[in-house]
Amino acid sequence: MRLTPRDTRFFDLLTTAAGNLVTGAGLLTELISVPMAEREKVAQLMHDTEHLGDDATQEIMLQLNTSFITPFDRQDIQLLASRIDDVLDDMDEAADLAVLYRIEQFPPGVEALVELLGRAATLTAEAMPGMRKVTELSAFWEEINAIEDQADGVYRRLLAHLFNTDGADPLTVMKTKEVIDRLESAADAFEHVADVVQTIAVKES
Template identity: 50%
Template sequence: MAFRLTPQDTSFFSLFATSAGLLVDATRELTRLLEVQPSERNAVAERLRTLEHECDEATHELINKVNSSFITPFDREDIHNLAANLDDCMDHIEETADLIVLYRIGEFPSGMAEQFEILSRMSEITAEAMPRLRGLKDLPAYWIEINRLENQADKLHRKMLAELFNNSTDDAVHVIKMKGIIDGFENAADSFEKVAHTIEGIAVKES
């Protein structure tokens, strides 16, 4: 990494770690959706809304800090992109979980537990990678694993859609609802990959 003569504000890294930690909490709440009765899912969705608000606050603080700081740890645009991509992960998770409640979904389709498991793993290794942003070291294994998980999510997404369309005896409205939910969680997986791509770009640029 290029040697810097100027001091850095380390609070940027703390805010990135906060956002990533909130994503771990969010994916844990997703898992709870599988464990509770449909009547109890609104409470889970409410906790996810709280986490989404906290993530928004961390994102806003990051953006404000970029705009008010003379020195930043890396390019301002990269900080903006990383903050926005982390926020997108949360937005997709919270929005799709809320749809489960709003659509009054009863039984989850086959593969939903695996979809949640992939998102949980993506959130965990993203949070584990955040402290390494300080030195931009030992990060390749992180983005390689995220890419592998995203490929796994893509395959599962296609399988779930095929089963929905090929085997469903439900009415068309229900099929549309389920497709929206399946797609929403796939969008969350895509957002985790965008986070990894942004970090990879930062590491290459700063090396």
């Protein structure tokens, strides 16, 4: 069976959408390493990336509405695009809140969480062209699940450290928690992307 150009369009669009996650994860790395004064610029770049993500999602929806044949169930492609978008929303919110709350210092360990997001983003971007043979992507969803598990552990230790530090200022703790909650939520969101891929694979098998 040869793939027609129309078929490959969906894989290209999903690959583009997932590529934005790699950009987003890179911006998060910058966000937590630059001085506070430069964070707003990084958050703005994140916002631009989030808009590119919205465009990619809309393009996928448009293709769904105008294509006679789609490689998978329409609603599964829609769900996958929407789940990829959710990841970028979480990243964008994390960056936005870091600026809004004027977080002075990120707690030690936050870079480990951001690094895990970077790995999940790369794996997702690499998996999307492979959607052509979705039943062979089990390594992808297993690795994403393992990363989510690790992210969860890092997150809990971050919180324990944050809450158990003597003399911690409650409002600072709350604000910092809001930001790292969004990072943990992004890790969960990657798992939801992987779940949709697994669901499609179950249907195709």
